[in-house]
Amino acid sequence: SAQQTKVLQHGAHRVGKRTDAEMATWRGYGLGQFIHWGVYSLFGGELNGNYYNGAAEWIRSWKDMPHGVYDSAYKQFNPASFNATQWAKMAKQMGVRYVTFTTKHHDGFCLWPSKYTDYTIANSPYKKDIVKQVVDAYSKEGIDVYLYFSVMDWHNPDWRYDLKTKEDSAAFERFKLFTKNQLTELLQQYPQTKGLWFDGTWDNSWKKSGAFTDTLEQYLKTLHPGLIIGSRFRADEFGNRHVDANGVLMGDYEQGWERKIPKTYADVHGNDWDCVMTIPENGWGYQKKWLGHWKSTNEILEMTAQCVSLGGNFVLNFGPRADGTFRPEEVTIAKEAGDWMKINSAAIYNCEYTGWEKQDWGYYTKKTGENKVYMIVFNVPVSGSLKIKPAKNTLVDKAYLLTAPGKNLSLEKLDYGASFIHVSSTGYKQPFVIVLETKEGS
Ligand code: FHN
Structure with missing residues (x-):
């Protein structure tokens, strides 16, 4: 049957998988680590003895959370026990081959000293650049580093969910420049970075910026050859995300597998993909109380095997406490998974469908x-x-x-x-x- 193909200026620029060495490395990782760390880790899903029942890193948006309380909490962010080398060694022992680290989550707090906002680690009592320590320590262990970056930014007054007025558009122009500046800054300051992991790109304001997002993606890739960016970043000129108006993936791999795993190979449409998974049912940042089921090491290994068997990577999330330590459950899972990987990683690394x-x-x-x-x-x-x-x-x-x-x-x-x-x-x-x-x- 004749297929309707639209001529798109900002649709996919490639059909099929990337064929370069960087992407071949990505494809062979098998197992990765995700880390969510930031101001939300101070709360751990709790405020004055009450527990938020959403994901802990979203606590700022809880009706019970006064924004003033959240937005000044960074003045208490002082992770006395943070040791990036220990983190990287734990990840190495677990057998992960890449890490994705939150440089800035939706709250807008930057774990690097960005010169484009004051809301950064430099103005916390801790002061030191956390992103740099993570990038350096993991790279030293031979673990590739990807930077998580939320476009949506609750702290920046120019952020808009939608563009309804002239004033919105003017503010969002400033926001787009801010975003471009921060991304440029990250790639320049942390040149070992292998890729960017975008989030908070689902709102109308961003979806209406298809041309901008396309140009920015190309600019970032020129700045940093080989850079890997998944399908969560940009939109085509019709506001389609992940796949363009012709159904072709935009981005180097499919980023839609969040807390879910494809059942069959047909589900992945011939694309590269990875799955990001929480240990508890939901919640990425530190949560004092894990309510409900949390996954055993064998369940996690099974998810890893399932993903690799269908041509994807499996990425397990960790939510360190505000002081920089990992909860014992996470330490145990990392240790047990690592012990298994030590014997069996041949079946996980550089493997395919x-x-x-x-x-x-x-x-x-x-x-x-x-x-x-x-x-x-x-x-x-x-x-x-x-x-x-x-x-x-x-x-x-x-x-x-x-x-x-x-x-x-x-x-x-x-x-x-x-x-x-x-x-x-x-x-x-x-x-x-x-x-x-x-x-x-x-
Ligand atoms: O809203 C976020 C959430 O807090 C977390 O960061 C996850 C990780 O994939 N991404 C968003 C939801 O898709």
């Missing part, structure tokens, strides 16, 4: 550029028989536990191109990995 039919025991991943498929096994059936059914023209040559190379597992052939691998049916506390060496053939 296999195209093999999913089976109930877990997830397949494939080492990019190699004839190696991993089975990350979460659910062993009571029979102990794990079914595998390779994609067309693929045969399994050998199977062995990742922890016992050289000790081949026997493959029982079934008559429809499938096989069984028989394992013990009980006794597992954690997922395990079986390596399949494959070759062409049928």
